[in-house]
Amino acid sequence: MSDLIDMLAARLKNKQPISVIGSNTKGFLGGALTDEPLSMREHAGIVNYEPTELVLTAKAGTALSEINTLLAKSGQMLPFEPPMFGEDSTLGGAMASGLSGPRRIHLGSARDAILGLRLINGLGQHLRFGGEVMKNVAGYDLSRLSVGAFGTLGILTEISVKVLPLPEQERTQMLTYSNARALSEMIRIGRHPYPVSAMTWVNDMLYVRLSGTGRGVDAAAKALGGETLANQKRYWNSICHHMHPSFKQDQEWLWRLSVPPTTPINSIPFEILDWAGAQRWVHAAPFDYSLFELAESLGGHATCFSSERVEGTGMQPLKPLVMQLSHRVKKALDPFGLINRGRFLEEAS
C-alpha cells in the first residue's frame, strides 16, 4: 500500500479529521470542506483491465482521461460517460460525486456501473466491498452506497467498474422543435425500441443520438427524420462536460434539477433538457434557493452548480426521516465524523 493510504488510515485511527479531493474539478459541488484537503491524485494507476471480462479496476486518483484512452484502445468505454469539468478529473472524484453524462438514459449511471471498491472508513480500516464480477450480492451494497456520497462514507482508494464496447456506429439527428414539442417527442421515442443513447434539447433543437450497428442506426435515423449533425462528438462533449454556451449565464447561478422525465415543461424554466427530460439545467438569480421547493413539489430535487455559492451545501434538504437515517448511515461508516467534514450532509440538528 502506498504511503498516502497508510498515512490517511493512521490519521483516522488517531481520530484526526481528514478531507480528501481528487483534482478538485468538482470542488464547487457541496459544502466547503472544514479541513484542508489532501489530494488523492498521486494514488493513481490501472490495477487490472481485462476487456473481455468487461471490468476495469483503477486506483482512485487515476485520471479519467487516462482511463478513457486505455479503454478506447480496446474499443471500449465507461458506460456512464462521466462529466469532466477539467483535464485532470479522477475516477475517485467521478464516483464520489456520482455524476453521469447524457448516455445515462441508455447504459445507466456511475452507481449502476460500479462493481466494487476499497475504502478507508472513519476508523481508518481499509476495507473491500463488491468485487470485479458483474453479479455479486454477498453483503450489503456498500459500493453503490458510496457513489455520490462525496467521500463522506469513506475515502475511496480503488474502484472496479463495468466497461462496455464502444458502439459500432453513432449518429445524431437534429430536429427543430420547441421545448414542449421536444419533450413529447422524447417521450414518444422513449416508448419505441430505437437504439437511442441520448436525447437532449437546447436552443430550440432536439438532439437524438443513436448508437448501435451500422444499419440499425441508419434505419432509426431515417425513421426519426431531421438532419444529421456533422460534428456530433463536439456537441455531446459540450453537453456532457458543460462547455456548451447555454450552461453559462452571466450573473446567474446554474442549477441541476433531477425530476420525473414527464414533468411538464412549463413547471420549470430551463435552458437545457438532458436525459430525455429527467435532467434539466436551470439558471436562477444568485441566492435564489426556491428551486429546492419547486423541485421537491415536482417529485425531484435540485443541486446548485454555481461556483459563486459559498454558504451551505447547495444540495436539496432531505426529508426528516431520510435525514435521520442518513445520519445513522454516516455514523455507521464514520462514527466520529472525521471524513470530509462540511462537504455533504447538512449538520444534524
Place this chain on the structure above:
Amino acid sequence: MKTEILVAALAGGMSSNRVLHSSHETAPYECDGLTMFKARPKVVVLPETREEVCYVLKVCQENGVPVVARGAGTGLSGGALPHAEGVLMVMAKFNRILAVDGDARTARVEPGVRNLAISEAVSELGLYYAPDPSSQIACSIGGNIAENSGGVHCLKYGLTVHNVLSVTLALADGSIVTVGSDALDSPGYDLLAVTIGSEGLLGIVLEATVKLLPKPEEMRVVMAAFDDVTKAGDSVGRIIAEGIIPAGLEMMDGPAVAAVEDFVKAGYPLDAEAMLLCEVDGTRDEVAEELLKVERILKDSGATMLRVAKDEAERILFWKGRKSAFPAVGRISPDYYCMDGTIPRKHLSLVLTRMREMSKRYALRCANVFHAGDGNLHPLILFDANDPEELTRAEAFGAEILELCVEVGGTITGEHGVGIEKINEMCVQFSSDELTQFHELKAAFDPTGILNPGKAVPTLNRCAEFGKMHIHKGQMPHPELERF
C-alpha cells in the same frame, strides 16, 4: 415471549384470522426454495395494509421478537427461513399493481406482485419489466428487491438494482420511509442501492416503482453445441471482445443438457459437452447484423452445431429448456442443491475442471447451468436428502465450490443471496472488519436487530466457530477471535 401472548398482542392490530399459529397453519411456511433448512415460526402473519405491517413491527420491536419477511418463498438461500422464536410476515396479500405510467415508463407495485405479472400487465403498452429470474411466474417483486435478483437477460438490461426507481420501506420501528424517487436519482446517500439486495434485514418493502422498457422489435436466439467446455467459454469472450452485448448468453454442460432435453424436448444437442444460447434483440436491422456476427464467431470458435430458432415458438421453446433447468434436474435426482457463485469468466475451464474433480471426490453428480455472459455459475449438486451422510457431502461439496469461486477472484453469490445457506462462506469472502462494517450498517436501519436475524452477515463468533478464516498474505483476518 409466550406464543399466546404474542398472538393476542398481534391480533390487537389486525384481523385474528390472519394471525396463524397452530402447527398445521404454520407448516406450509417452514422453508423457502431451499428445502434443506426448515423451521416453524411461532406465528405467521398475513398483513393486508401498511398499518398492519407497522403495527406488527412495533409489537415485535417492543418485545424483541424476530421478524422474517416472506414473499413467494422461492428464494434459494433460506432468506425466508422462519425464525423459531419469531414472526413470519407473509407479504402475499400486497399483490396490487397500483399504477402504470406508459409515458414515464414506470409501474408502481406492491411487493407481493409476481415478477411476470408486471410484464403481463404492461404488455399491451408495448412495455416490459426486464429482470427475468427463471422463477418469474412465481417470485415476488419484494423478494426480487431483497435479493437483487437477476435473470437470463441481465447481461444487457441489468439486475433488479438497475431497474428499480424507488422503494417504500417499513423500518423495524414501524416508521415508513421512501428511498429513491420518480426521478433518475435522489439527493443524499443512495439508500435505495443499499436497500436492494439487503435480504429483508434493513426493512420491509411496502411498495416499489420499477422501470419499464419498450419491447424490442425483434429477438432471435442461436443455439450452439460444443465438444469442449473451454471452447464454449472462449466463444463467450470472443463475442464480447467483438463489441456485442447479447440480450442473453447462457451455457449448460452435458449433464444439464441431458436432463433438460429429457424433460422439455427443446431439441438440445445430446452429444454436446457444452451448449450455448445466445440471444440478440433490438430493431430488425440491428438483430440481422448482430446475428450474422454471432454465428460467425460461434463457428470460428469450433461450434459443432448451430441453430437459429426459426420462429417465435421455437425461440420460446429454446428458452423454456433453459428456464426449466432446475426442475429438470429435480426429475433425475431425489434432491438437488443449487449453487450460485460468480467467477471472472476467464477461469471458467479451470473452475469446471476442479468441480469435476470434486464431483468424483464427493461421489456426487453435478450438472452446470451458467449465466455465461456475466460469469454467474449455477452448479446443481445431485443428492438424496433422505441419506443424511449424502446431504452432508452435498453441503461440503457446495461449500468447496463457493470457496473456489472466491479463490479465483469471484464471489459466493451472484443473485440468490447469502441467506442462511452461505453464511459460513461469508467468513471466507470478508474480513472481520468488513463484516463488522456490515453489522454497523444494519444497526443504522434496525438498531435492535429484529429483522431477519442470523441471516446474510455472520457474527464474528460464528466465523470463529466455523474456523473459516481467510488467510490473506499469511495473515489471518480474524486474529482477535482466537480467544473465543
